[in-house]
Amino acid sequence: MADELLHETRSDVLWLTLNRPEVHNALNAAMTDALTHAIRAASGDRGLRAIVITAAGDRSFCSGADLKESAGGMFLSRDGTNPIADVMRAIESCDKPVIARINGRVLAGGLGLVAACDLAYAADHAEFGLPEVRVGLFPAMVAAKLLAKIPLAALQEMAYLGQPVSAAEAKRLGLVNRTASPAELDGLIEDVLTKLRQNAPGAIATGKAALLAMRDMSSHQRLIFAESTIATISGSDEAREGRQAFAEKRPPRWANGS
Structure with missing residues (x-):
């Protein structure tokens, strides 16, 4: 079978x-x-x-x-x-x-x-x-x-x-x-x-988890959670590479090779 x-x-x-x-x-x-x-x-x-x-x-x-x-x-x-x-x-x-x-x-x-x-x-x-x-x-x-x-x-x-x-x-x-x-x-x-x-895999993974977590939160709780989440993402290697690629006018090079 x-x-x-x-x-x-x-x-x-x-x-x-x-x-x-x-x-x-x-x-x-x-x-x-x-x-x-x-x-x-x-x-x-x-x-x-x-x-x-x-x-x-x-x-x-x-x-x-x-x-x-x-x-x-x-x-x-x-x-x-x-x-x-x-x-x-x-x-x-x-x-x-x-x-x-x-x-x-x-x-x-x-x-x-x-x-x-x-x-x-x-x-x-x-x-x-x-x-x-x-x-x-x-x-x-x-x-x-x-x-x-x-x-x-x-x-x-x-x-x-x-x-x-x-x-x-x-x-x-x-x-x-x-x-x-x-x-x-x-x-x-x-x-x-x-x-x-074309997009950052780590940011997508963190974002997917964040969307799931925020679904059952109140509006107030969502904003607090979002503040913490964006602070964490902005300090990542991916975010640094993204900003550098933007400044250098080139496609970003993500850690997985894409």
């Missing part, structure tokens, strides 16, 4: 491909464990600038938890945590930008993966849905991430009615950054990666 998750390092980017197209890339224990391990291993790897998560085939990015997994195992806690929630935590705690390349329909827990990613780009034929109520469930874990991404009214309609929305609507709601035709999707991803490479 083919590997549940394919790994490929392309230059300085780790590509992770969900590889169960025969079941719409549904998440089972093997796939979630592999995803969590791969993302955690990539975090801290100075040779990598980003992670791209995509899927095999062109019909589905991910249909969520595999409902055929024994005894509802994808919905039970293991050692106090849920396997899909573990993937979301790994994405959020990773010090690299994690990018969703969405090549088809996204449902249920698959939408949770997209919501956890830092950036998301979708083929314009993709659809996004929360059909859990149709099988007696509710997208509680997915909602935990979507509440910070899309308006509450839109989340309620998706969760209560179980009807999918188009890629264009997902972009309007803020769930994805941009859409493209299937033929142009890879070009869009490469353009994003090219732009990321």
Whole structure:
């Protein structure tokens, strides 16, 4: 049987491909464990600038938890945590930008993966849905991430009615950054990666952690935290190199070689 998750390092980017197209890339224990391990291993790897998560085939990015997994195992806690929630935590705690390349329909827990990613780009034929109520469930874990991404009214309609929305609507709601035709999707991803490479990796890592930390703070707390964060970043080797490069009118040379 083919590997549940394919790994490929392309230059300085780790590509992770969900590889169960025969079941719409549904998440089972093997796939979630592999995803969590791969993302955690990539975090801290100075040779990598980003992670791209995509899927095999062109019909589905991910249909969520595999409902055929024994005894509802994808919905039970293991050692106090849920396997899909573990993937979301790994994405959020990773010090690299994690990018969703969405090549088809996204449902249920698959939408949770997209919501956890830092950036998301979708083929314009993709659809996004929360059909859990149709099988007696509710997208509680997915909602935990979507509440910070899309308006509450839109989340309620998706969760209560179980009807999918188009890629264009997902972009309007803020769930994805941009859409493209299937033929142009890879070009869009490469353009994003090219732009990321021009920027300071340490600043991005610190900024990603700061955005996550500030999300649950009051306005007053955010400003205090931001003052401390910018003071730390401004004293870094990257910031010194950036200022020097600006003065010398040349591209900055980051520590990872980009």
